[in-house]
Amino acid sequence: MGTRGLGIDYSELHRIDSPANRELRKDLWLEGDDLGQHSFVTPAYFDRFAAQLGIGPDTRVLDLGSGTGGPAVHIASRTGCRMTGLEVNAVGVEMAGRITAGAGLEDRVDFVQADGMHMPFEDASFDVVISMNVMNVFEDKVGLFREVRRVLRPGGTWAFLSGTFDFGPQDAEVRDKLARGYAIPQYTDTLAGYKAKLAEAGFVVDEVTEFISDFRETMVRWLAAWTKHRDAIAAEQGAEQTDHHLVYFTEYLGMIDAGKASNHFVVSHRPE
């Protein structure tokens, strides 16, 4: 995914052990919080979400857009669940395999390289599907939700965390800068848009939690860390895209402070 050669797409971000990323991540995360994640979610949040969703040893969980796999491995190690991660990016899947082996969890955790729109799973394969900060990459969200519904057993839970945006026509420039910062399209939506699309795909929304302060704090820390390590990242991953990424954090913070961007954890279920 992304356009290789443009610099920072997820391939670069998923190389969490590259020299520049190693140094960067020491400043991105507080001691003990780095799972290899590319979201604001810390281990404490994953533990809270896992408890909220009732994930335990008998639960078959799918992490949609699993990135480097660190979050999925963390949840599996804390809950004993059976975990599958689905990720489109080959670098992420390779990293996920290494993290799983390092944790000795190969018997309970596996990763599949595939597109979330067309998942290589039988109907009703999972009890819970989760997804952390991935929704912006999907243009056809109703189509994605229908595919999630297919792989989820009746009564199963679909929970995702996503940035939510209230862009107006006057925000077109900001919107472009955000998309450019990740070198891939960003199909953002409002919370109301997500709720309507979930209903259209046959889900019932159970609970919505908004996260602002920790999310903003992470954004501030990320902007500071990227600014501090700018030259090393630019040398490793390309100057142009590194600078676009810095603009991305600045613009995103502006949207949060203007009350136009937030992060919501949306829990829904597939009716029996």
Ligand SMILES: C[S@@+](CC[C@H](N)C(=O)[O-])C[C@H]1O[C@@H](n2cnc3c(N)ncnc32)[C@H](O)[C@@H]1O
């Ligand atoms: C912001 S990252 C979040 C990763 C992970 N959930 C985490 O918390 O660290 C978004 C992820 O979605 C993946 N992705 C993008 N398009 C996808 C698709 N069509 N199907 C599955 N994963 C996709 C990206 O490669 C990236 O790993």
